Amino acid sequence: MFAADESARSPETLNDVSEIAVLERLFPRLPVATGQLLGPGDDAAVVAAPDGRFVVTTDMMIQGPDFRLAWSTPHDLGWKVAATNLSDVAAMGARATALVVAIAAPSSTPVWVLEGIADGLRECCEALAPGCGVVGGDLSASDALTLAVTAFGDLEGREPVKRSGARVGDVVALAGRLGEAARGLEILFRFGVDDDGIPDAARAAEAKAQYPGQIAAQLTPVPPLDCGPAAAVAGATAMLDVSDGLALDAGRIARASGVGIDFASSALGDRLEVALGGGEDHGLLATFPPGVPLPDGFRALGVVTAAAGQVCVDGQPHTQGGWDPYRGWDGLAG
Ligand SMILES: [Mg+2]
Incomplete structure (x- = not known):
């Protein structure tokens, strides 16, 4: 069913382990944000905003309309959902600082799928937006694998670049x-x-x-x-x-x-x-x-x-x- 090779993987599913146990396995795989003042573990995270403002955007990917499990590995999904959110931050002229990640998955989903998504998130941040990390998130159950990411960014003192400023002759x-x-x-x-x-x-x-x-x-x-x-x-x-x-x-x-x-x-x-x-x-x-x-x-x-x-x-x-x-x-x- 999955694009990734399943033969060497543990068959353990989300149904077999508690949410806390899954989170304990995911946290070490996630990138740490350099601007993180308080990370995962409390009710909310605290992230530095040295500019006094922050850019925020969200983008979700749903199994079916947005991706097929036969084509994308879990790593691919984590990479892409990070990249699309980081791209929206960059499009404002900002640098990404932090992500929060919500994942809903069928309870029959193998744990390694979520681990793969976490690895993709980490590798994308490390490669494209060093210093940006995952500061929090949520896990839930649903029929279709659903990834929802919110990204924060720093304008570093610049004005945001909007869609409305183009002038004739540009x-x-x-x-x-x-x-x-x-x-x-x-x-x-x-x-x-x-x-x-x-x-x-x-x-x-x-x-x-x-x-x-x-x-x-x-x-x-x-x-x-x-x-x-x-x-x-x-x-x-x-x-x-x-x-x-x-x-x-x-x-x-x-x-x-x-x-x-x-x-x-x-x-x-x-x-x-x-x-x-x-x-x-x-x-x-x-x-x-x-x-x-x-x-x-x-x-x-x-x-x-x-x-x-x-x-x-x-x-x-x-x-x-x-x-x-x-x-x-x-x-x-x-
Ligand atoms: Mg966009």
């Missing part, structure tokens, strides 16, 4: 990948399923061996978190992370700022529809005043125009959709 730039995660999902839907179209761990393993880069981009994204604070320092006028598709997310900046965004197709690679519609790469899309040197990691994709609320490609209005949790992918195969 340069539109992106840090990170574009369309890779969508290609990974496309590959999993095509090759990671059995003959009835049901997600299949063995088929997915074959697909992973054949397309490791694209599938890793989907299952364990590596958002360019350092580019968020760097963009803020460089004077970015608007920013967000591309979670639901470049065109859809650019439209969010366009509407919030009362401007238009015109992409140059030559900057979007050879699969235009995937570049515009594919989400989950968690690259950072930002606008910069003209003449400002783009921070390391950013590349120009287009310009901000006066066509309020409109997203264009080479001057032509673009209407393709992206990801909507209630409607699924619009405009992309699979």
Whole structure:
């Protein structure tokens, strides 16, 4: 049932052990936040906020709409739920300081699954946001494995970079990948399923061996978190992370700022529809005043125009959709 190799694992399930015993096994695997003044063990944690303000965001992943156990290992799930939350903090121009993590799982879930999720959370924080740690959380039972993370961040004295500050003439730039995660999902839907179209761990393993880069981009994204604070320092006028598709997310900046965004197709690679519609790469899309040197990691994709609320490609209005949790992918195969 799980993507991970189960043969060497203890069959012990959550049903076999108490919540306290599970927590005692998870805590040592979780990353410790450097700003943690009081960590897990009390009713609430205490985290330093040296800026006097803190950034806070939340993002959840549900088995079914957000992931398949046949495709993602527990480690992948912990990594991805950390990465998506850390990315939202970076998109404000902030640096992540702490996570709280709530997990609901069927009582038949093996304990090693939760241990794997904890390992993924730790490795993602250590790799992408050193100093950020898990300061608390909650465990509960549910039919579908559910991960809910809340992330906190420090603005380090800067103003937050909002979606509403883009100005006509600004340069539109992106840090990170574009369309890779969508290609990974496309590959999993095509090759990671059995003959009835049901997600299949063995088929997915074959697909992973054949397309490791694209599938890793989907299952364990590596958002360019350092580019968020760097963009803020460089004077970015608007920013967000591309979670639901470049065109859809650019439209969010366009509407919030009362401007238009015109992409140059030559900057979007050879699969235009995937570049515009594919989400989950968690690259950072930002606008910069003209003449400002783009921070390391950013590349120009287009310009901000006066066509309020409109997203264009080479001057032509673009209407393709992206990801909507209630409607699924619009405009992309699979
Ligand atoms: Mg976001």
